[in-house]
Amino acid sequence: xxxxxxxxxxxxxxxxxxAGMLAGCGGKDETAEKEPDKETQTAGETKTDTExxxxxxxxxxxxxxxxxxxxxxxxxxxxxxxxxxxxxVSWVGPTGLDANEMIKCIELAIADGADGIAxxxxxxxxxxxxxxxxxxxxxxxxxxxxDTPNLHQYLAGGCNPDAVNWGYLGGKEVGKALEGKxxxxxxxxxxxxxxxxxxxxxxxEKAFAEHEAGFEVVQQLSxxxxxTVALQHAxxxxxxxxxxxxxxxxxxxxxxxxxxxxxxMGKEPGSVIIFGDGMQEDCLEEINSGYVLGSLxxxxxxxxxxxxxxxxxxxxxxxxxxxxxxxxGVTPINGENVxxxxxxxxxxxxWFDADFPDQDWxxxxxxx
Amino acid sequence: MSREQxxxxxxxxxxxxxxxxxxxxMIPTIxxxxxxxxxxxxxxxxLNVLSILRSSGYMLIPALGMTLILIxxxxxxxxxxxxxxxxxxxxxFLTNGVPIFPSVLLGLLSGMACGxxxxxxxxxxxxxxxxxxxxxxxxxxxxxxxxxxxTPIFPLPEAFKAIEQQNMILGIPTAVVCAMILAAVFFxxxxxxxxxxxxxxxxxNIETARVAGINIDAIMISLYAIIGTLSALDGVLMxxxxxxxxxxxxxxxxxxxxxxxxxxGTSTYGGKGTLAGTVIGVIFMNILSSSMxxxxxxxxxxxxxxxxxxxxxxxxxxxxxxxxxxx
Numbered sequence: 176x177x178x179x180x181x182x183x184x185x186x187x188x189x190x191x192x193x194a195g196m197l198a199g200c201g202g203k204d205e206t207a208e209k210e211p212d213k214e215t216q217t218a219g220e221t222k223t224d225t226e227x228x229x230x231x232x233x234x235x236x237x238x239x240x241x242x243x244x245x246x247x248x249x250x251x252x253x254x255x256x257x258x259x260x261x262x263x264v265s266w267v268g269p270t271g272l273d274a275n276e277m278i279k280c281i282e283l284a285i286a287d288g289a290d291g292i293a294x295x296x297x298x299x300x301x302x303x304x305x306x307x308x309x310x311x312x313x314x315x316x317x318x319x320x321x322d323t324p325n326l327h328q329y330l331a332g333g334c335n336p337d338a339v340n341w342g343y344l345g346g347k348e349v350g351k352a353l354e355g356k357x358x359x360x361x362x363x364x365x366x367x368x369x370x371x372x373x374x375x376x377x378x379x380e381k382a383f384a385e386h387e388a389g390f391e392v393v394q395q396l397s398x399x400x401x402x403t404v405a406l407q408h409a410x411x412x413x414x415x416x417x418x419x420x421x422x423x424x425x426x427x428x429x430x431x432x433x434x435x436x437x438x439x440m441g442k443e444p445g446s447v448i449i450f451g452d453g454m455q456e457d458c459l460e461e462i463n464s465g466y467v468l469g470s471l472x473x474x475x476x477x478x479x480x481x482x483x484x485x486x487x488x489x490x491x492x493x494x495x496x497x498x499x500x501x502x503x504g505v506t507p508i509n510g511e512n513v514x515x516x517x518x519x520x521x522x523x524x525x526w527f528d529a530d531f532p533d534q535d536w537x538x539x540x541x542x543x
Numbered sequence: 544m545s546r547e548q549x550x551x552x553x554x555x556x557x558x559x560x561x562x563x564x565x566x567x568x569m570i571p572t573i574x575x576x577x578x579x580x581x582x583x584x585x586x587x588x589x590l591n592v593l594s595i596l597r598s599s600g601y602m603l604i605p606a607l608g609m610t611l612i613l614i615x616x617x618x619x620x621x622x623x624x625x626x627x628x629x630x631x632x633x634x635x636f637l638t639n640g641v642p643i644f645p646s647v648l649l650g651l652l653s654g655m656a657c658g659x660x661x662x663x664x665x666x667x668x669x670x671x672x673x674x675x676x677x678x679x680x681x682x683x684x685x686x687x688x689x690x691x692x693x694t695p696i697f698p699l700p701e702a703f704k705a706i707e708q709q710n711m712i713l714g715i716p717t718a719v720v721c722a723m724i725l726a727a728v729f730f731x732x733x734x735x736x737x738x739x740x741x742x743x744x745x746x747x748n749i750e751t752a753r754v755a756g757i758n759i760d761a762i763m764i765s766l767y768a769i770i771g772t773l774s775a776l777d778g779v780l781m782x783x784x785x786x787x788x789x790x791x792x793x794x795x796x797x798x799x800x801x802x803x804x805x806x807x808g809t810s811t812y813g814g815k816g817t818l819a820g821t822v823i824g825v826i827f828m829n830i831l832s833s834s835m836x837x838x839x840x841x842x843x844x845x846x847x848x849x850x851x852x853x854x855x856x857x858x859x860x861x862x863x864x865x866x867x868x869x870x
Contacts, residue, residue: 239693241692241790397842401792402787402791402792403785403789403792410594410833411594414585414594416839428695431785456694457698457785
């Protein structure tokens, strides 16, 4: 009797867990299966390959499938699917930073016959072989959000911020705030071995080197992408280096956590210049409060939208973008524009016009 | 008193000190404090001591539960994920108009539910604890991402933030007060109650405990429920401190908690361990972590130094235990 009850309980538990798994899996494929919304479709359009049934498959392999900042890229690919009829997009990737998992996702996309793949260049050395596989399979591969400069021979293009330029912009802002004073800075990275983060810090130090009063970088810390770790490290930093007057970040969770550390240690806003990364709400709140000087926002929507658009235009119209490797740029956020900096972030047409000046938006999107 | 008598008395005092179970971890902790203070005299300032106590308080809360679990012969790898879940569940309800007390209660209940599920599956279906709690590690973290959609849940009500950000009792942070109260409660339970004795008995020899009539299933389920609730409580307090429900909070936390408990002298084989040892182990771990930055050690060397210090601490503790066993 007891054995039967145990077996029954095990069976019920397994069914419940399996149902949960299926519910979760459904969300992953949603964007691929959903038909794009078409507000209008002009009859007799002369697009050569847009007969019903012609699909363009695009896969975005994200480094963090459920991270807030990368969900902006997901929004971008979904908007591209809505704008460009026949484009089918998929959003795949691991839950934690893991180059091997990303490589598996890319290989699956190759096997699945994708027309275009975009991914974040987490690690050149790790990803080189799968980039080569992609190239040999004739699939257009783009980097988005983080470049792999030594692997361009395998890439169809890229939409990446120039990490050094990004840090340089931030460093100049810090320099302005500390005019006349020596910059005594600490650097907080989301991951110590991230090539992107290292590039950003290079940029900061390049700007600091131009600071007339001089600079010193006293410590480099890792937040491990966790605000609680960032908070404790910041407190230790302020104890070890009371002379620190600037903390620069690469990692969306850092700035607000460092601000909290300042509050807990009784430091006044502005006594330590914090320069953040990204546009998380808690960071923007601290810009408003004065604890954080500013931040640099990447437009993750662009990272999804542009490669998807490029794939579609190449497959459907044989059109190449004006530049294949673009500097996505970063938008400085400060106390003056904290509520308006993102106003133009999600306008796909601005990139279409920039990338395909000779093409017609209406023809491409099927709009009247 | 003659010199000989004084000498014997001193020897007896030293022997008695070394008989204290926790001396094996106390020695490295004291040594570490001395070394760090020598390298950076700002280490023992009031502000820094409070900071270390605060971070220790956070770690101690789930570590108390982990101590009980390890003494009973179990294991829980889902602590960090349940910590994250407790925080975001509370934050979710707060931002949807639910008052503070029910929101906190729901956060705690989410942790308790995870713990109960762990316990029931482990004891009733005979799934090894490492497998079930590893599964819960993924499930709970997955739920965190489902609830938050990867975005910190923000902003939280000022009154909730005040719990950890402002309300200090006699200048001591709320998390530390909670941890101290819980430590005292569990100390009494483990030392002076039948329930505590049963936990040791189960961990010491489960078959003997069964033959003696101890309801092992009920006790194990209750232990997993306790650690689940404590982990969620920790997450709730951290959400109050950060003013947001963070989706990545607690990632990898379980390893630190287990390390602190094991360093404190609790055996991973079950049957042995003390809460006093856990308290010292937690303090050691937090001093070790903070000291890396305070001693201005390069970030690239920090993991190596932390690992080496852990090994040294465990070796010292093991030497002490071997000598005690010989005596």
